[in-house]
Amino acid sequence: IRQTMFAEFLSDAGSVFTNLDRVFVLRPLAADSDSLAWIRDLRSRFSMPSMQWWAADAGPIGGRIYGASIDWARSPKGDWSALSVFDFTTGRQVLLMRWRGEDFTAQMEMGLAVAKHYGASQLHSDANGMGAPMSDFMRRRHAVGFVGHKFGRNKPDYVRRGQILFVDAGVALIDCPEQRDEFKDFSAFEP
Numbered sequence: 432i433r434q435t436m437f438a439e440f441l442s443d444a445g446s447v448f449t450n451l452d453r454v455f456v457l458r459p460l461a462a463d464s465d466s467l468a469w470i471r472d473l474r475s476r477f478s479m480p481s482m483q484w485w486a487a488d489a490g491p492i493g494g495r496i497y498g499a500s501i502d503w504a505r506s507p508k509g510d511w512s513a514l515s516v517f518d519f520t521t522g523r524q525v526l527l528m529r530w531r532g533e534d535f536t537a538q539m540e541m542g543l544a545v546a547k548h549y550g551a552s553q554l555h556s557d558a559n560g561m562g563a564p565m566s567d568f569m570r571r572r573h574a575v576g577f578v579g580h581k582f583g584r585n586k587p588d589y590v591r592r593g594q595i596l597f598v599d600a601g602v603a604l605i606d607c608p609e610q611r612d613e614f615k616d617f618s619a620f621e622p
Contacts, residue, residue: 453600459485
């Protein structure tokens with residue numbers, strides 16, 4: 432809990448989070464943009480009224496490699512489930528979605544539909560807590576390209592690899608207030 436809530440696995444957090452302005456550089460498209468009609472259609476089809484989204488690219492660009500990652504939320508009223516799509520060719524986050532309190536089957540179908548839209552070569556998910564049965568279901572039903580991660584001893588390693596991307600500004604993220612606030616929460620804690 433202390434690792435997750437207070438980022439105690441971060442080393443030299445100050446140097447990581449001083450680069451937020453060099454990392455959060457992608458301007459999101461307007462949510463009502465015609466090029467994002469496919470997202471509004473998915474929200475309606477899966478009946479997910481709480482869903483919010485920010486997109487830097489509305490669709491896949493030929494010749495690029497995409498991957499998606501989903502973090503399931505346990506609480507229907509507090510935490511949000513979050514889905515990100517990355518263009519691995521350029522190191523850009525092209526889509527960020529979040530929702531809470533939605534039907535679990537709808538959440539899984541949404542993740543799969545978004546990954547399919549971008550032609551993501553892999554869909555990554557946490558496989559801890561409630562993520563375990565959801566990841567297991569998705570793996571059995573859609574085996575190709577689905578990866579479930581158990582975050583235990585390897586979580587600090589994932590974070591350290593991410594730190595390098597932040598320190599070097601080797602990744603570009605969508606500049607939306609909600610996402611930026613999540614990272615500022617980490618930077619506010621000093622171990």
